[in-house]
Amino acid sequence: MPINFSTKPGIVVYLTAGDPSLEATYDIALAAIDNGADVLELGVPFSDPLADGPVIQRASERAVGRGVRLSDVLELSRKIREARPGAGIVLFSYLNPVVRTGLKEFCKAAKEHGADGVLLTDMIVEEGAAYIQHMRENGLQPVFLAAPTSPDARLKVIAENSEGFIYAISRVGITGTQDSVESDAEQLVRRLRQFTQKPIAVGFGISNAQHVAAVGQFADAAIIGSAIVSLIEKSEPGMEAEAVGEFVRGLRPKQDSSGVREGSHEPHEANPHSSTGNLKGHGFSRAEKPSQTTGASAPEVA
Amino acid sequence: MPVLEDVGNVAEVTRSIGTGRFGAYGGRYVPETLMAALLELEQSYAEAQADPAFREELDGLLKHYVGRPTPLYYAKRLSEGLGGASIWLKREDLLHTGAHKINNALGQALLARRMGKQRIIAETGAGQHGVATATVCALFGLECVIYMGEEDMRRQELNVYRMRLLGADVRGVHSGSATLKDAINEAMRDWVTNVRTTFYILGSALGSHPYPTMVRDFHRVISIEAKRQFAEQVGRNPDVVVACVGGGSNAIGAFYEFLPDENVRLIGVEAGGRGGALGEHAARFQKGSGGGLPGVLQGTYSYVLQNDAGQVAATHSVSAGLDYASVGPEHAMLHDNGRAEYTSASDDEALNATKVLARTEGILPALESAHAVAHAMKLAPTLGKEKNIMVNLSGRGDKDMGIISRELELGGAPAENRGTR
Ligand SMILES: Cc1ncc(COP(=O)(O)O)c(C=O)c1O
Numbered sequence: 001m002p003i004n005f006s007t008k009p010g011i012v013v014y015l016t017a018g019d020p021s022l023e024a025t026y027d028i029a030l031a032a033i034d035n036g037a038d039v040l041e042l043g044v045p046f047s048d049p050l051a052d053g054p055v056i057q058r059a060s061e062r063a064v065g066r067g068v069r070l071s072d073v074l075e076l077s078r079k080i081r082e083a084r085p086g087a088g089i090v091l092f093s094y095l096n097p098v099v100r101t102g103l104k105e106f107c108k109a110a111k112e113h114g115a116d117g118v119l120l121t122d123m124i125v126e127e128g129a130a131y132i133q134h135m136r137e138n139g140l141q142p143v144f145l146a147a148p149t150s151p152d153a154r155l156k157v158i159a160e161n162s163e164g165f166i167y168a169i170s171r172v173g174i175t176g177t178q179d180s181v182e183s184d185a186e187q188l189v190r191r192l193r194q195f196t197q198k199p200i201a202v203g204f205g206i207s208n209a210q211h212v213a214a215v216g217q218f219a220d221a222a223i224i225g226s227a228i229v230s231l232i233e234k235s236e237p238g239m240e241a242e243a244v245g246e247f248v249r250g251l252r253p254k255q256d257s258s259g260v261r262e263g264s265h266e267p268h269e270a271n272p273h274s275s276t277g278n279l280k281g282h283g284f285s286r287a288e289k290p291s292q293t294t295g296a297s298a299p300e301v302a
Numbered sequence: 303m304p305v306l307e308d309v310g311n312v313a314e315v316t317r318s319i320g321t322g323r324f325g326a327y328g329g330r331y332v333p334e335t336l337m338a339a340l341l342e343l344e345q346s347y348a349e350a351q352a353d354p355a356f357r358e359e360l361d362g363l364l365k366h367y368v369g370r371p372t373p374l375y376y377a378k379r380l381s382e383g384l385g386g387a388s389i390w391l392k393r394e395d396l397l398h399t400g401a402h403k404i405n406n407a408l409g410q411a412l413l414a415r416r417m418g419k420q421r422i423i424a425e426t427g428a429g430q431h432g433v434a435t436a437t438v439c440a441l442f443g444l445e446c447v448i449y450m451g452e453e454d455m456r457r458q459e460l461n462v463y464r465m466r467l468l469g470a471d472v473r474g475v476h477s478g479s480a481t482l483k484d485a486i487n488e489a490m491r492d493w494v495t496n497v498r499t500t501f502y503i504l505g506s507a508l509g510s511h512p513y514p515t516m517v518r519d520f521h522r523v524i525s526i527e528a529k530r531q532f533a534e535q536v537g538r539n540p541d542v543v544v545a546c547v548g549g550g551s552n553a554i555g556a557f558y559e560f561l562p563d564e565n566v567r568l569i570g571v572e573a574g575g576r577g578g579a580l581g582e583h584a585a586r587f588q589k590g591s592g593g594g595l596p597g598v599l600q601g602t603y604s605y606v607l608q609n610d611a612g613q614v615a616a617t618h619s620v621s622a623g624l625d626y627a628s629v630g631p632e633h634a635m636l637h638d639n640g641r642a643e644y645t646s647a648s649d650d651e652a653l654n655a656t657k658v659l660a661r662t663e664g665i666l667p668a669l670e671s672a673h674a675v676a677h678a679m680k681l682a683p684t685l686g687k688e689k690n691i692m693v694n695l696s697g698r699g700d701k702d703m704g705i706i707s708r709e710l711e712l713g714g715a716p717a718e719n720r721g722t723r
Contacts, residue, residue, distance in 0.1 A: 100612030
């Protein structure tokens with residue numbers, strides 16, 4: 001169960017796979033992990049990223065333009081898993097590339113390529129019965145989005161069906177950076193807490209250490225996406241991994257030992273931080289006995 | 303082929319308007335942020351439908367403001383020239399704003415007003431849905447933002463001016479191929495961001511439940527009228543109904559009341575563009591390589607033009623309104639179960655049909671509608687004289703005069719024509 005936020009707040013780093021190249025994403029991913037990221041979200045680039053703001057749209061367009069496809073992202077996942085056995089890996093995709101592969105085939109492949117979980121942007125719980133079933137059969141953790149607009153009845157079903165963590169969207173809108181974390185986020189996490197003890201990660205608009213600290217007051221983890229994708233976009237070619245490593249290191253207060261896990265960026269190094277012990281834990285206790293409730297329990301959501 | 307399997311097992315949300323499923327197709331595949339809004343919309347629509355006052359107000363406006371019913375017109379010279387079946391035109395082009403789109407825009411605007419939403423957004427391809435939406439927003443005093451691909455703004459320039467004159471804020475979209483699909487992406491991003499205050503008037507029988515059902519319901523009036531008119535004017539149903547299919551709203555409206563009448567052939571005509579290779583057309587139902595495959599785009603499961611990695615393909619059509627990579631889910635079902643047939647007409651065939659209809663009947667069709675005319679022109683000579691074909695003439699061609707004059711080489715006008723004031 002490598003999805004584990006043993007140091008609070010946990011850090012989840014989103015990367016658009018293949019931007020600027022698959023090789024670069026690999027180096028960036030390792031740098032992020034070695035500098036304190038607990039979980040990586042590997043974004044599968046898609047031609048029509050309608051939930052994303054301009055930064056991730058541009059990254060996605062560049063990667064699609066390079067011909068990066070789901071199978072490449074799976075291969076990337078496998079390599080990262082090999083290099084960093086203790087890191088959490090969540091594949092993050094729009095539904096269509098997954099449908100093209102086949103839900104069942106995709107879940108099987110995701111497992112084989114070392115992923116721990118999957119988040120499908122445009123898959124809601126009510127439509128997800130078959131998906132959830134295939135995920136469970138392969139021992140994968142489905143992560144669902146929870147939004148400030150979701151009524152309590154929906155949050156309950158979302159919490160029941162999510163494993164690993166629940167992705168709480170900090171504000172109504174698309175991905176992108178913002179100046180402060182809106183109060184929407186705290187309220188949403190509080191509402192989710194009525195129904196679950198599973199980890200809750202807050203994402204959308206988290207872009208610096210202050211935001212991470214603010215999120216740490218009320219949630220288990222912070223998800224940083226556009227800020228990192230934007231940093232990659234602005235970095236000199238070849239310098240992306242270094243820039244991201246430094247950025248991720250700066251996201252947590254210095255006294256936190258897990259925040260300064262120094263590690264080599266060399267692809268063939270063994271996992272440098274398994275000795276921290278943090279990642280050997282079994283995570284949150286609820287994950288041990290996954291909820292029996294599946295998407296099939298959704299009818300009470302009106 | 304891999305599909306979104308096991309959909310039959312999917313839990314049913316409380317769905318007051320049908321199931322949101324058309325066979326395996328349809329559904330609700332959206333970011334969670336939109337779910338509350340979709341559920342609210344579904345419920346409000348169900349309440350509105352059950353309220354006779356809503357229907358009464360809509361019918362009154364359709365009659366006195368929009369100009370319904372539209373005529374069913376026998377195209378005598380066109381039919382006789384082709385020497386086969388009789389071609390009848392259902393004249394949606396005569397509606398206020400010049401296309402069928404206003405049937406739906408008006409219905410949804412009334413619903414928005416009922417829900418207390420003051421801000422309206424919409425996407426548009428050919429500009430006809432944008433013009434219809436801007437029109438009803440002016441009528442009801444609602445704020446109006448229209449997203450339109452920049453390529454479409456260029457080729458449907460007149461409609462951009464019309465929307466602006468009507469008070470709409472027209473926002474150009476330059477991402478992707480800068481056409482209808484990209485405009486929908488941007489409208490959905492706006493909706494996700496402003497979901498608490500904004501009503502999205504989607505312009506075709508596309509997107510997540512309840513849109514495909516709701517949009518179809520607002521266009522059903524086309525076939526309700528046509529069925530009655532055929533009974534009165536011909537004494538029986540048409541043998542064939544032909545309509546162009548972009549997202550599929552005019553076609554589903556023209557087909558719907560005839561669905562139970564198995565001996566009425568229903569034919570949807572897609573944009574054949576300039577060839578069968580992926581990227582050269584918008585014929586989602588084209589067989590074999592270059593055609594569409596089941597997939598999820600913009601909230602619904604249907605046929606999608608895409609590559610083998612699941613990236614949505616570029617499309618091409620001379621008509622902006624048919625230039626879209628996916629198609630309404632109800633058409634996907636009608637395609638698979640064989641109740642409707644789908645074919646395509648090329649750019650050149652549509653342009654030729656435009657010229658023929660103009661010169662035989664004095665009617666200038668929209669380039670979208672000209673695809674349906676083009677197919678009827680192919681079909682009529684193969685059928686007996688006693689047969690009747692209805693063509694749904696979804697819109698008029700004024701908006702296309704720039705393209706048509708270039709393509710058909712109609713000659714120049716005086717270079718400087720500033721008009722008078
Ligand atoms: C005149 C006309 N016909 C047809 C269409 C295609 O849309 P649909 O397939 O939804 O009827 C459009 C779209 O813009 C249009 O303007």
